Amino acid sequence: MGSLEIDSLDKSYGAAKVLKDINIEIEEGGFLVLVGPSGCGKSTLLNSIAGLEDITGGEIRIAGKKVNDLAPADRDIAMVFQSYALYPNMTVRGNIAFGMEIRKIPKAERDEAVHRVATLLQIEDLLDRKPSQLSGGQRQRVAMGRALVREPQVFLFDEPLSNLDAKLRVDMRTEIKKLHQRLGATIVYVTHDQIEAMTLATKIAVLKGGVLQQAGTPAEIYNNPVNTFVAEFMGSPSMNLIPAQAGQGPNGPTLSIARKAGDPLVLPAPEAVAAYAGRGVLLGLRPEAITDEEAADRNARVVETASCRIDVLEPSGADTYCTTDLGGKDVIGRLRADAPIRQGEDATLAFNLDKAVIFDPDSGERIA
Amino acid sequence: MSARTESRPDGGRVLRALLYAALILFAIYYLLPLYVMLANSVKPLEEIRQGNMMALPQVLTFEPWAQAWSEAKVGVAATGLKPYFWNSIKMVVPAVIIVTILGALNGYVLTKYTFRGANILFGMMLLGCFIPFQIALIPAARVLGFLGIAGTTWGLVLVHTAYGLGFATLFFRNYYAAFPTELIRAARIDGAGFFTIFFRILLPSSGPIIVVTVIWLFTNIWNDFLFGVSFGDFDSQPMTVALNNLVSSSGGVKEYNVHFAGAILAALPTLIVYIVSGRYFVRGLMSGAVKG
Numbered sequence: 001m002g003s004l005e006i007d008s009l010d011k012s013y014g015a016a017k018v019l020k021d022i023n024i025e026i027e028e029g030g031f032l033v034l035v036g037p038s039g040c041g042k043s044t045l046l047n048s049i050a051g052l053e054d055i056t057g058g059e060i061r062i063a064g065k066k067v068n069d070l071a072p073a074d075r076d077i078a079m080v081f082q083s084y085a086l087y088p089n090m091t092v093r094g095n096i097a098f099g100m101e102i103r104k105i106p107k108a109e110r111d112e113a114v115h116r117v118a119t120l121l122q123i124e125d126l127l128d129r130k131p132s133q134l135s136g137g138q139r140q141r142v143a144m145g146r147a148l149v150r151e152p153q154v155f156l157f158d159e160p161l162s163n164l165d166a167k168l169r170v171d172m173r174t175e176i177k178k179l180h181q182r183l184g185a186t187i188v189y190v191t192h193d194q195i196e197a198m199t200l201a202t203k204i205a206v207l208k209g210g211v212l213q214q215a216g217t218p219a220e221i222y223n224n225p226v227n228t229f230v231a232e233f234m235g236s237p238s239m240n241l242i243p244a245q246a247g248q249g250p251n252g253p254t255l256s257i258a259r260k261a262g263d264p265l266v267l268p269a270p271e272a273v274a275a276y277a278g279r280g281v282l283l284g285l286r287p288e289a290i291t292d293e294e295a296a297d298r299n300a301r302v303v304e305t306a307s308c309r310i311d312v313l314e315p316s317g318a319d320t321y322c323t324t325d326l327g328g329k330d331v332i333g334r335l336r337a338d339a340p341i342r343q344g345e346d347a348t349l350a351f352n353l354d355k356a357v358i359f360d361p362d363s364g365e366r367i368a
Numbered sequence: 369m370s371a372r373t374e375s376r377p378d379g380g381r382v383l384r385a386l387l388y389a390a391l392i393l394f395a396i397y398y399l400l401p402l403y404v405m406l407a408n409s410v411k412p413l414e415e416i417r418q419g420n421m422m423a424l425p426q427v428l429t430f431e432p433w434a435q436a437w438s439e440a441k442v443g444v445a446a447t448g449l450k451p452y453f454w455n456s457i458k459m460v461v462p463a464v465i466i467v468t469i470l471g472a473l474n475g476y477v478l479t480k481y482t483f484r485g486a487n488i489l490f491g492m493m494l495l496g497c498f499i500p501f502q503i504a505l506i507p508a509a510r511v512l513g514f515l516g517i518a519g520t521t522w523g524l525v526l527v528h529t530a531y532g533l534g535f536a537t538l539f540f541r542n543y544y545a546a547f548p549t550e551l552i553r554a555a556r557i558d559g560a561g562f563f564t565i566f567f568r569i570l571l572p573s574s575g576p577i578i579v580v581t582v583i584w585l586f587t588n589i590w591n592d593f594l595f596g597v598s599f600g601d602f603d604s605q606p607m608t609v610a611l612n613n614l615v616s617s618s619g620g621v622k623e624y625n626v627h628f629a630g631a632i633l634a635a636l637p638t639l640i641v642y643i644v645s646g647r648y649f650v651r652g653l654m655s656g657a658v659k660g
């Protein structure tokens with residue numbers, strides 16, 4: 001039994017279906033990150049879990065208990081909003097204690113709880129200030145304090161860091177991660193930021209147009225995307241999707257990739273590609289699987305090398321990104337910073353085919 | 369603006385002088401009637417009869433004020449404006465309080481607890497603001513008669529409540545439309561109900577718009593003549609109606625000084641309300657304007 005289970009959830013606004021048959025489960029202490037393009041329904045899903053939006057169909061269970069018909073306050077959840085949503089007319093203390101006040105918890109107990117949370121988040125000095133007298137990062141902490149003080153079954157975060165500047169965002173990200181480890185709380189977290197998703201999550205759910213594309217550990221999502229959408233959405237620079245022709249060679253299926261000059265590049269392909277012989281497929285390779293020869297992964301089983309014309313070189317400090325034309329598309333590879341490769345010349349690139357994923361170009365679904 | 373004038377001191381100074389001259393001129397123009405009223409309300413009648421309305425009083429007397437307040441003949445009885453002043457207060461204060469609270473609740477529901485048809489309902493309320501008073505007179509009289517409160521202060525309160533509600537709702541709706549919905553959601557998660565959210569979260573942040581609404585309502589209801597004269601009785605007629613009776617009922621000589629004093633008395637409460645809270649009025653209107 002999970003801490004939070006979402007079962008065939010549907011949500012419509014009038015005729016518009018915003019969420020379609022969502023199934024996700026998150027274990028106790030898990031950290032579920034919802035990602036997807038703008039308007040895909042992340043906030044709607046979070047608000048549905050919170051009970052701020054009524055759902056059209058399906059079931060939501062928290063700690064095994066069906067909560068469909070419970071008010072937000074009775075669902076044993078707490079939420080941190082993107083705008084922090086601190087009550088402007090109350091002090092920090094008042095903000096944190098408001099929920100307890102509503103629930104008629106005695107004053108002494110409230111004070112003690114506020115003190116405990118304030119110590120945890122290091123905001124003791126701010127307790128008597130109004131939200132308008134706080135910096136963005138401090139407001140963020142107070143908003144977390146208000147959620148923490150409830151000790152709920154599930155925490156919900158809707159893009160909590162997106163209003164902070166880059167530096168603070170990284171700090172708070174680390175802090176949230178530490179907090180999660182310390183409290184062992186179950187968290188559902190919405191973000192636009194892929195790095196946030198990869199670093200925080202124990203499970204990532206990728207949504208598109210109200211449909212759950214894939215849910216899995218960060219490594220699963222990154223290494224084994226189920227379709228081209230997930231492949232391109234996660235990771236930066238995103239995965240190369242190289243048009244290739246499936247064929248049958250003497251040693252098994254092959255992929256042949258057109259090059260601007262010279263013969264096509266022919267690579268061995270997994271058995272599942274055999275069914276596609278004679279048809280086009282998309283070969284997915286992340287930039288770090290296309291390297292200079294010396295940087296190739298020595299533990300990889302299948303590494304192919306080929307000479308490619310380097311069109312662009314972009315040094316980024318630790319690595320250098322190169323662009324070459326394969327199958328009529330710009331393909332990005334990641335080289336060591338000091339790789340002896342020059343722009344506009346041919347160079348030998350190593351392709352780590354252990355990491356290759358292959359998609360059907362029409363449906364975008366994974367073949368192998 | 370100021371930065372630009374500082375960078376070109378000469379042209380800026382001339383411009384500024386012209387600007388101030390124009391502003392002062394307008395101020396004088398608008399203040400002139402008030403001056404005439406004030407000056408003549410503290411003159412004996414003979415002095416006014418000599419003809420110079422603009423002159424300062426040679427003999428200062430507060431007799432006209434005392435008369436207007438408690439002795440002058442209003443209609444048939446020589447009661448002064450005093451009883452009517454209290455009539456107005458007894459009508460305006462409850463009406464303003466009721467309409468402000470209802471307007472705030474309406475605005476809250478229309479923006480944060482929307483339901484199907486909310487916009488249509490709001491449109492109809494707005495339409496109500498623009499129906500001329502005269503059209504509503506007879507239906508209103510029928511309703512008041514039916515309820516048995518015709519001629520009473522509460523009857524007037526009801527009529528003004530009905531009329532004020534449209535604008536009050538408009539003010540609060542526009543103000544609350546800019547109020548972050550996430551705050552309401554946070555409060556719901558904290559377990560606050562409809563009225564707790566209203567009183568603990570929304571109202572404490574509504575200062576400017578409450579001031580705007582109160583000033584607007586107070587001024588309109590206090591200054592209303594038509595409803596007062598149509599639905600008011602001897603013991604419910606407001607100040608405005610009494611002032612009219614005062615001016616038109618004095619038999620022989622026109623006691624201008626008393627009339628002026630009475631007129632100022634009638635205008636005083638709205639003036640005081642505006643002076644006390646005018647700063648917030650402008651601020652409230654501005655915040656509404658900027659946030660849309």
Ligand SMILES: Nc1ncnc2c1ncn2[C@@H]1O[C@H](COP(=O)(O)OP(=O)(O)OP(=O)(O)O)[C@@H](O)[C@H]1O
Binds near residue numbers: 038041043044045
């Ligand atoms: N109250 C509403 N009425 C009708 N449609 C709505 C309403 N709220 C949201 N939607 C629609 O539902 C879809 C999902 O919205 P949602 O806010 O969940 O997106 P999101 O994934 O959180 O996007 P973002 O990343 O931009 O925050 C959008 O297409 C939006 O237009």
Ligand SMILES: [Mg+2]
Binds near residue numbers: 042043
């Ligand atoms: Mg959102």
